[in-house]
Amino acid sequence: MVAKLTLKDVAAKIGVSTATISNAFSRPDQLSAGLRQKILSECEAMGYYGPNAAARSLRTGRTGIIGVVLSDRISYSVTDPVASHFLEGVGEVLDRYHYNLLLLSAGSLEAGNGSARLSFMGDGLILYGLQHCQPHGLRLPTKNVVTVDFTWEDFPSVTVDNRGGARQVASHAFAHKPNRVAVLGLRMLEDARIQRLRNSADLQETTPVSYQRWLGFMDAAENLGVDIPASNIWHVPENIHHYAYQAARDALSLRPRPDLLLCMSDRIALAAIQAVMRLGLKVPEDVKVVGFDGISAGANFHPSLTTVHQFNVEKGRQAVEMLLGHKHKDSVQLDTELIIRESCPESDS
Amino acid sequence: MVAKLTLKDVAAKIGVSTATISNAFSRPDQLSAGLRQKILSECEAMGYYGPNAAARSLRTGRTGIIGVVLSDRISYSVTDPVASHFLEGVGEVLDRYHYNLLLLSAGSLEAGNGSARLSFMGDGLILYGLQHCQPHGLRLPTKNVVTVDFTWEDFPSVTVDNRGGARQVASHAFAHKPNRVAVLGLRMLEDARIQRLRNSADLQETTPVSYQRWLGFMDAAENLGVDIPASNIWHVPENIHHYAYQAARDALSLRPRPDLLLCMSDRIALAAIQAVMRLGLKVPEDVKVVGFDGISAGANFHPSLTTVHQFNVEKGRQAVEMLLGHKHKDSVQLDTELIIRESCPESDS
DNA sequence: GTGAAAGCGCTAACAT
């Protein structure tokens, strides 16, 4: 380990002032090209790798870092198709403006005096899908904040028309005149176990996203005279295959058997299709399945998945553009797009 | 925007010293619980959200951040299956030790005096797959570095037995006694266009990973008496569907047509299968295809993909464990695992 | 258990 060099050491050695060294690195126009070259080579020879980033940002107040607080663990978010496309959009704009991306898990919100506190070094913060982490009393180290997929205080937000999308896909599915509908809902309750809901009053406390999708399903149900009792709704505690598959098995054991599964995510829907097929039944002939999100796995699956596409990459872009102030600072709601594929095709009627 | 509060402001207001406030936040054992509570509530009331992170790390020399320098843009890496599983492993360990993850694209390496410089605030750095970015003369702000998928200077590294894996999958495929073999190689040349290689001498300058995989293919070819002329190797400039599909089309236009495609990534292999099928040919009956990486899309595809699995999550875990010093600091080479599926099944012989 | 003071490494305002 080499002894740590500072601007001062280098300045002393070369025989110029610290300001000049600083300028050589950060403001080329403040000195002659010749001197700058000389300084840079000397620094390299001495093993000085440039200004210390912490000191520089203490001084300037900027870090070139944008933080994204993820609702789940970092390891989950980075492989989840929805979250990773969101990060793709974020990364795209950040790349363009030469910012770096700091990923923080919701667990970084240290509890301090009962209220969570985020210790973080950055020029702005994106709060992504924190709906079920209750940012009540969350203390942020900056006012430069954008929320995504939920709203909080007066911060600008990027959200998606979940209700409208759900209404659209449900209406499409209901055109097949299903006899019995089951809903596989994501995080409908606080509970960590898979279960059927008892009554729809339980839903009030649910995550905004799931609640909006549920409302959309109900909008369509009312319009088209379809009945979905609360007890036909399953609570899937996490958006992972295992839980979804289990819930689908449960739902398919109802008698009479549901012939339409409305799923609140594509991952759930894909697991549901597998559950249906494992029972020796056919999709869409015996059971129709629809999802939500529009992940690419749904397009390649056999049968391919009918779903609602949300523009995750665009969501990420918008969030960063808002944060960096290159665009309007007002909240935005993105539209969705119905994608009709094999798992629930166009009806003949 | 509220005026920015500092420790000093808060101390003055409450009537204690700055040290006490600092202790209240960072060293609870240094003061009475009662006073700590009082201070914390007062701070909350005043709107002081805790110590400034830049100042703290200037003072302490630690940041709680680990940086990962990605070979591509952030937006690409976060959706690429191989890179994102690597990040999953990285995130897992980081989550456990309460570090945060800073994503840097290779573009953050600012050119300064001809040699790249990384301005970065963190406790350690992972250089991921920088093979084709030539870290010659790269200047790093820390000595706490681990390289992944390549080696550089004396830094400890996590690598994969690419040659062994390639040898294994090629040997498996050659058991089918192919008449003609084509290789779809990833970044075999510096060129940005798809093309056939002229002679194998071109390969010396290629990325280490591709070169090792190529050597593995050749090991198997020699053992089993298969001939693969350099002109049967295609250079795919980026690991994306479009290029891979195009290269596969080219390769399949050879006469006699290749009946085995050795692909250097699963993405390339999946695109190749599609190209084969689009020509009205069957996999594996008419053309056999093998990949490399073991991404999950390969398992669900029809036909499913025969490939070499590399343990990307484990790769990420190991890299971080090395960096944080919770494990041996020596370089590690991970094994691979042959996965035989439909696109190139077990041969009868 | 608490306070005073030095200084982490740098940048920006001002002087020369």
Place this chain on the structure above:
DNA sequence: ATGTTAGCGCTTTCAC
């Protein structure tokens, strides 16, 4: 075009 200097906000001895 280059030098001088104050201080960014915090932590940490060291006294008390």
